[in-house]
Amino acid sequence: MAPKKQNIAVIGAGIVGLCTAKRLQDLGFSVTLFDPAGIAQRCSKGNAGHFASEQVFPLASAKLLPKLPSMLLNPLGPLRIDWRYALKMLPWFFNFLLNMRPTPFKKHTQALRALNESALAAYQELLADCDYGSLITKNGSLLTFETSSAEQVEKTYLAFKAQGVSVEWLKGKEIQALEPTLSDNVNHALLFCDVGHSSDPHALCLHIYQCFAQSGGMFARTHITEVTPQSTQVTLLTDKGEHLTFDKIVLCTGAWSKALAKQLGFKVPLDTERGYHAMLNTHGALSRPVASAERQFIITPMQSGLRLAGTVEFAGLDAPERKERATMLLAHAQQLVQGLEQNQVTQTWMGCRPSLPDSLPVICQSPKHDSILFAFGHQHLGLTQAAITAKLVGQLCMGEQPDLDLTPYRIDRF
Numbered sequence: 090m091a092p093k094k095q096n097i098a099v100i101g102a103g104i105v106g107l108c109t110a111k112r113l114q115d116l117g118f119s120v121t122l123f124d125p126a127g128i129a130q131r132c133s134k135g136n137a138g139h140f141a142s143e144q145v146f147p148l149a150s151a152k153l154l155p156k157l158p159s160m161l162l163n164p165l166g167p168l169r170i171d172w173r174y175a176l177k178m179l180p181w182f183f184n185f186l187l188n189m190r191p192t193p194f195k196k197h198t199q200a201l202r203a204l205n206e207s208a209l210a211a212y213q214e215l216l217a218d219c220d221y222g223s224l225i226t227k228n229g230s231l232l233t234f235e236t237s238s239a240e241q242v243e244k245t246y247l248a249f250k251a252q253g254v255s256v257e258w259l260k261g262k263e264i265q266a267l268e269p270t271l272s273d274n275v276n277h278a279l280l281f282c283d284v285g286h287s288s289d290p291h292a293l294c295l296h297i298y299q300c301f302a303q304s305g306g307m308f309a310r311t312h313i314t315e316v317t318p319q320s321t322q323v324t325l326l327t328d329k330g331e332h333l334t335f336d337k338i339v340l341c342t343g344a345w346s347k348a349l350a351k352q353l354g355f356k357v358p359l360d361t362e363r364g365y366h367a368m369l370n371t372h373g374a375l376s377r378p379v380a381s382a383e384r385q386f387i388i389t390p391m392q393s394g395l396r397l398a399g400t401v402e403f404a405g406l407d408a409p410e411r412k413e414r415a416t417m418l419l420a421h422a423q424q425l426v427q428g429l430e431q432n433q434v435t436q437t438w439m440g441c442r443p444s445l446p447d448s449l450p451v452i453c454q455s456p457k458h459d460s461i462l463f464a465f466g467h468q469h470l471g472l473t474q475a476a477i478t479a480k481l482v483g484q485l486c487m488g489e490q491p492d493l494d495l496t497p498y499r500i501d502r503f
Contacts, residue, residue, distance in 0.1 A: 138396065
């Protein structure tokens with residue numbers, strides 16, 4: 090049981106904060122969850138729903154460099170940088186380039202793999218009393234190739250195999266037998282066997298919150314403006330002028346974590362990769378997530394239709410949504426899936442992914458104050474890594490040795 094029924098504040102009600110709050114409540118702590126936007130109203134609301142445990146390779150890869158010019162010049166490409174934001178993001182991008190070197194890349198691959206290998210098992214443990222089987226479908230996912238040579242696909246296949254990822258290489262008719270609506274443009278595909286998806290990631294978040302609330306957890310739709318460590322406790326200042334004291338706090342504020350981390354004495358190179366989705370009113374076309382290696386986007390079957398998701402846009406937290414970044418995904422999807430027509434987009438959405446230049450999250454106890462913990466910066470893998478992050482934070486709060494070595498995820502690594 091939790092030591093002396095401590096009161097813990099979890100700041101941020103995205104998927105990482107929700108899983109953390111539920112885990113701590115289950116461990117016997119008294120938990121209050123804070124978020125001014127409500128439950129899962131930001132990045133966790135509209136993600137691709139893909140538990141991408143196969144994605145063990147950092148985004149900071151030397152393989153990306155030769156592709157950058159064409160990605161930036163193509164209006165339908167997966168990357169856009171707002172010229173008004175370019176100067177501001179230069180330090181982040183320079184750090185990103187440094188992490189492409191072989192030694193950091195290898196080290197960060199090992200750290201991502203450690204989290205991802207335990208990701209779905211941690212969800213199964215977290216949701217054991219919350220109908221795990223109906224919330225997460227474990228049907229694998231496909232990574233498709235249209236123009237890549239067999240040699241290139243083989244190299245990718247062997248790289249995943251070398252990292253212990255369960256993967257099968259499919260060709261030609263094998264692909265259409267698995268997903269009959271896929272276009273003949275797809276020549277090769279990698280089937281990731283131990284991968285799951287959610288047909289409604291927002292509903293998943295709300296379900297986790299309901300489980301948390303039913304076990305006594307509390308929620309306040311309040312903005313925390315200041316965090317002040319005391320000798321053995323932490324005081325929070327709200328936008329309503331309230332001063333609230335807790336035994337511990339966990340910072341799970343995603344792309345909005347930089348300012349509070351700075352208050353606590355840590356300069357974190359956090360930026361946001363704005364991602365988009367477009368919903369299509371199409372049902373039954375696919376049975377699992379299908380990603381495109383060349384087009385850099387993913388299609389996930391949802392309860393409400395097909396979700397086309399992906400792209401990266403650097404424009405900061407406050408720039409308005411550019412709907413064309415979402416609607417352009419339909420042109421890509423039409424090349425992958427047969428029968429998709431024009432004007433099928435029923436909804437668009439934009440969310441801010443919290444990204445660090447080494448592609449690793451921050452998961453640790455503060456080296457300056459034992460009562461403060463951090464869990465943010467999961468970039469494209471927040472949904473995937475939320476439950477294992479919650480488990481590690483729970484072990485820290487219980488004073489236990491975490492299952493994983495948390496050195497790669499320390500906040501003072503920068």
